[in-house]
Amino acid sequence: MGASGTALETSDSATSDSATSDPRAPESRTPASARRQRQAGQGSWWNGLPGLVYLVALVLLPLFIILVYSFLSRAKLGVGVKWQFTLTPYTELLYSESLSGGRSFDPTYLQIIANSFWYALITSVVCLVLAIPIAMWLATRPPERRTALVFAVTIPFWTSLLIRTYSFIIILNDNGPINGALRGIGLIDEPISMLYTPFATVVGLVYTFLPFMILPIYASAERFDFRLAEAAYDLGAGKWTVLRRVVLPSVRPGVIAGLVLVFIPALGSYLAPELLGGGKSSMIANVIAAQFGASRNWPFGAALSVLLLVITLLVLIIFAIVAKRASRAAGRGGWEALL
């Protein structure tokens, strides 16, 4: 999972600003004012109350508990916490405590945070490079085939993330089909070790999040007026100039939305580094999981979670500033196109 919540929200308010601007939403033809009025039989806001209460209890409350835990002490046996205020979980991010009690600077966790950023960034860029051609290609297919093709892009998303990630263990291992094929054509004698490397982690991440880049860019490209491109050709521009100067600027909202939808969940990924990285490319999520598992340091795991949440929010805010319209496109092309 993992993608844009604010995208959902803004896409909702967007329909009231521009009720008919989205050609794929004929339902929005009803004037916003008519829909919002309290009418007989339409139900009322309290129908949503049980759902809201549930989400407060099982989404908001867990986050609050994590925040509280991050300021508490480590329990003796490791499971749970000791109710004693401390800032140690946060100082542990930068310093390690030796047995004698002395503190020394320890870049281990900074390195892991930096790694996570680096992997998420590479993943976003690779997804972008792959997604622009296919999004443009999809947008130029005849409408009746377009829907089926877009659905084909989303299908892998609906299959188990665990199985999708696992499939790369089969593909990338020393005896796997890639090494087999390379050996078969005589390109290599010894297998190339690809599994349990940062490379494998990034491949897994790209595979997981590629649909999140394709869909919003496609949503933007679908609305692109190709007469603009034709005008540019008439004025003597070549294919690549048209792509760079006319097409790409118009799909920019989709690109930015795609970057949000890929970068954020990639940053918090657990399975790809866990299964494919082989401990050599741990990301923040793996360290968090370890604190709640073998390392038995819940407050430190909570502090790392708070850090991850703060980073997620900051990235969202930065992207929101970069392009206000992007989140709207994310709503249309991301989750709404998926569902």
Next chain:
Amino acid sequence: MTELDAPAGATTRRGTARRARRGVGAGLRDFPTFRAVSYLVFAFLYLPLVFVVAYSFNSNRVVSVWRGFTFSWYAEVLGNDDIQRALINSLRIAFIATIVSVILATGLAIGLLTMARAGRTFAWTLIGAPLIIPEIVFAIGTLALFVQSRVPLGVNAITLAHIAFCIPFALLPIRARLRGVDPAVYEAAADLGANEWTIFRRITMPLLAPGIVAGALLAFIISLDDFIVSYFLAGPGGTTLPVYIFGMIRNAITPGVNALSTLMLVASILIVSLSYLLTRKRR
């Protein structure tokens, strides 16, 4: 139509004919290499799944070295008691999570229509939160909540957590249906003397039904396929199918993993296709 399916290396003559048929300048819409890249991306999206399925029929114990064709891994997997228990856990969790999340999501979809602006913003933030919060944080947060409030870990704990992140998936198709309803039908029903409950039962529900079924199907696969949250909340007795598969991957990968994975892939793809057909037909 078939001309459109022509691969990148189609002859120029066919290419010209295609362009002519699609109108003057239509060929200008195609950028060089984009078609080829698209085919490669589709291959990239599907080949990993194809390999899992193909190797599930491999008679060799070494997973990715092909020896011969066999169905024996399926027999072994389906006859395994632990896997059967995990399957029952998974199905039980998915069924209950689906029913509860669909009821809550239907209420939310209806409630959102008449909520004040501030309430709507708050509601959407809450609904979207499970999608944007890193899943590991959601998992350990729920774990902390349950340990703190002494809720025993296991099947019930997993169900409670699954309901929360199934809500957004159940909600969107229901909401799409609801927004397509012309408010005049409610007025008409009210004018003809129907009360609120009758309108809900006889008008709203039948109109929403396809959205509700589509939402339920999506919630069901999201719950069935979830690994991370289930893994942290499983406790000793709450092993679900994905948690079991993770254990198999961790300990010793046999083609049995592929057989089990193939069954899960087939289930997911069938369910999502059904949901797709239900929602797309009317658009």
